Amino acid sequence: MTQENTPSARRGGMPTFYDAVYAFVGKVPAGRVVTYGQVALELGAPAAARAVGYALHSLRGDRNVPWWRVINASGAISLKGRGTNADLQRELLEEEGVPFNIAGHTDLHAYRWWPGQDGES
DNA sequence: AAGGTGACTGGCG
């Protein structure tokens, strides 16, 4: 533990791609979900979906950011047995009102959130 | 400074 996990801390306060990811995820309201590719697209890097996932990975457990509201384009959780966090994410989403089917998929067409739709219709 | 990794995505068989 040499320094903070926060990328901005390493940059001396300069905002980075990661901060943009955290900012976008932080705007996602409870009960809604977004995909890695979607976040990347909103950040201006439609092909940086992997970097988005890596950004959340850097959180390492920072619950200040609703990382659990970010799932893959398949509507499922990507952690896939990499750690207990996978089950945690599903449980958190179900608790917020996002159900998963037997296959572990959710209806993106119904729960995917987009900026500007903070719950208003 | 360069190489490798990874919580991704889309196309093919």
Added chain:
DNA sequence: TCGCCAGCCACCT
């Protein structure tokens, strides 16, 4: 319909 391969971006050592 499902599984596998290659490409892509940004961070870490």
